[in-house]
Amino acid sequence: MMMEIKPLMEAQSLSMQYGKREIVKGIDICIERNEIIAMIGPNGAGKTTTLEMLIGLRKPDTGTVYYWDQAYKKKIGVQLQAVPFFPGLSAMENLKLFASFYKLTLTSAEAISCLTRCGIADAAHVEAAKLSGGQQKRLAIAVALIHDPELIFLDEPTAALDPRSRQEIHTLISTLSGSGKTIVFTSHDMDEVAQLATRVILIDAGQVIAQGHPAELCAQHEVDSLTNLYVKLTKGEQYE
Numbered sequence: 001m002m003m004e005i006k007p008l009m010e011a012q013s014l015s016m017q018y019g020k021r022e023i024v025k026g027i028d029i030c031i032e033r034n035e036i037i038a039m040i041g042p043n044g045a046g047k048t049t050t051l052e053m054l055i056g057l058r059k060p061d062t063g064t065v066y067y068w069d070q071a072y073k074k075k076i077g078v079q080l081q082a083v084p085f086f087p088g089l090s091a092m093e094n095l096k097l098f099a100s101f102y103k104l105t106l107t108s109a110e111a112i113s114c115l116t117r118c119g120i121a122d123a124a125h126v127e128a129a130k131l132s133g134g135q136q137k138r139l140a141i142a143v144a145l146i147h148d149p150e151l152i153f154l155d156e157p158t159a160a161l162d163p164r165s166r167q168e169i170h171t172l173i174s175t176l177s178g179s180g181k182t183i184v185f186t187s188h189d190m191d192e193v194a195q196l197a198t199r200v201i202l203i204d205a206g207q208v209i210a211q212g213h214p215a216e217l218c219a220q221h222e223v224d225s226l227t228n229l230y231v232k233l234t235k236g237e238q239y240e
């Protein structure tokens with residue numbers, strides 16, 4: 001008998017309203033194992049809101065999310081744009097504290113190793129709140145990875161990073177994917193999306209307007225780059 005292979009995660013008909021404004025309008029998203037999915041779209045299109053519904057941080061007004069495992073919360077790692085670090089604690093202390101939420105006791109060597117792979121080991125003993133924006137971003141990614149999650153959500157992981165740090169995060173994403181992890185990230189950098197993503201989901205005005213492999217999507221819409229695809233398909237309206 002053939003075993004049915006279920007997706008890692010499947011969201012159906014997600015909708016979300018803030019006041020009278022409908023921000024997300026019936027989005028379906030299916031995430032398969034080992035994909036690197038890039039959610040792209042204009043500022044205010046609803047990417048973060050969708051992501052927050054996928055991870056269970058916001059309850060959708062309508063729609064359902066299926067997870068592959070009942071204990072999914074322990075198996076999902078999340079880096080959001082707003083970074084909530086504990087004041088007065090260093091980068092390493094923050095990391096150890098977040099690890100304890102998963103009932104993990106990190107040795108200093110393990111914490112350093114995690115900080116190293118995110119490129120901020122040199123700031124291990126600096127108070128997290130005093131780190132630069134880019135360093136805080138990298139610490140947030142380190143926190144997201146601390147419990148070795150199967151599915152990783154990164155909300156603009158390279159925004160505000162300098163080119164070298166950006167490249168290091170690209171390498172980290174590729175390495176994580178190479179070790180079997182599934183990654184969903186948002187980005188406004190179409191070059192990095194083209195380079196990393198196995199699937200792009202283009203969201204505009206709260207709806208998925210296109211999705212597919214970056215090169216196939218470009219071919220299908222007869223454009224030579226993701227930037228041109230983006231310009232061709234999005235309306236260019238301001239939603240904020």
Ligand SMILES: Nc1ncnc2c1ncn2[C@@H]1O[C@H](COP(=O)(O)OP(=O)(O)OP(=O)(O)O)[C@@H](O)[C@H]1O
Pocket residue numbers: 018023041042043044045046047048049050239240
């Ligand atoms: N808590 C909230 N209350 C009211 N409106 C909100 C709230 N959070 C987000 N919004 C609005 O919902 C819309 C979608 O926001 P969201 O952050 O999901 O967009 P985004 O696609 O992630 O944008 P960006 O690319 O700028 O990060 C925006 O217009 C935003 O102002």
